[in-house]
Amino acid sequence: MHLYAENLAARRGEDLIFSNVSFNLAGGDALVLTGRNGSGKSTLLRVVAGLLRQEKGRVVFTDSKGESDHPAGEASHYLGHRNAMKSELTVVENLAFWKTFLGDMAGGLGLDVDETAEAVGLAGITHLPFGYLSAGQQRRIAFAKLLVAYRPIWILDEPTAALDAGAERLFVDLITAHQKNGGIVLAATHQPLGLENVQEMRMTGFAGMSAGVWG
Ligand SMILES: Nc1ncnc2c1ncn2[C@@H]1O[C@H](COP(=O)(O)OP(=O)(O)OP(=O)(O)O)[C@@H](O)[C@H]1O
Numbered sequence: 001m002h003l004y005a006e007n008l009a010a011r012r013g014e015d016l017i018f019s020n021v022s023f024n025l026a027g028g029d030a031l032v033l034t035g036r037n038g039s040g041k042s043t044l045l046r047v048v049a050g051l052l053r054q055e056k057g058r059v060v061f062t063d064s065k066g067e068s069d070h071p072a073g074e075a076s077h078y079l080g081h082r083n084a085m086k087s088e089l090t091v092v093e094n095l096a097f098w099k100t101f102l103g104d105m106a107g108g109l110g111l112d113v114d115e116t117a118e119a120v121g122l123a124g125i126t127h128l129p130f131g132y133l134s135a136g137q138q139r140r141i142a143f144a145k146l147l148v149a150y151r152p153i154w155i156l157d158e159p160t161a162a163l164d165a166g167a168e169r170l171f172v173d174l175i176t177a178h179q180k181n182g183g184i185v186l187a188a189t190h191q192p193l194g195l196e197n198v199q200e201m202r203m204t205g206f207a208g209m210s211a212g213v214w215g
Helices: 041-048 091-102 113-119 135-148 165-180
Strands: 002-012 015-026 030-034 056-062 076-079 153-157 184-188 198-202
Touching: 002 041, 015 030, 015 041, 015 056, 015 184, 015 198, 030 041, 041 076, 041 153, 041 184, 076 135, 091 113, 091 135, 113 135, 135 165, 153 165, 165 184
Parallel strands: 030 184, 030 198, 076 153, 153 184
Antiparallel strands: 002 015, 002 056
């Protein structure tokens, strides 16, 4: 399995945010993006996830059979700054929705909803509306979404921001288990996560530069 990016460039509005970004990750690898606020980490993650169109370059995902049938975005879980859960629905209802909606990709199986709640240390509160949970509990449940349906690539935007030390360790353990299982991880973070098999890419940004990338 491989995730490959070649000479990516992206704009937000009029501004070129980065250009000539390339990386090559095999199953089990992680790429951690670092850099100051506004340097383009989230933008790069969203391009790889297929949520933003790049200005230039390409992203290719090759599965374990060497086939490139799926765009990288389809093969990815994306955990952004927001949790992507409905406040009025219970934890079980939210996770059951995502499990049915996403389904498993070939190559792995998601856990059932109760198992995922247990895996993030919240088995006792799944009957509560998501909106009743504390900010840290909500983030744990957002992370549980990665476990209900199998995707080989996890794209994580500051996954451990505002978490206590216990939750941070738990997330790092789950990410490490995903890598050991052959998965690929792309994460933006301001604090070292202590992952294994990790490459670091420091984003520098262009500070509002409006130059083209084609000339
Ligand atoms: N929708 C938008 N339109 C125009 N500019 C945008 C838009 N979204 C983001 N930007 C700009 O793109 C640049 C890169 O933002 P991005 O969110 O990728 O940075 P980041 O490195 O993830 O920052 P942080 O560490 O604060 O999360 C910033 O200057 C931001 O203001």
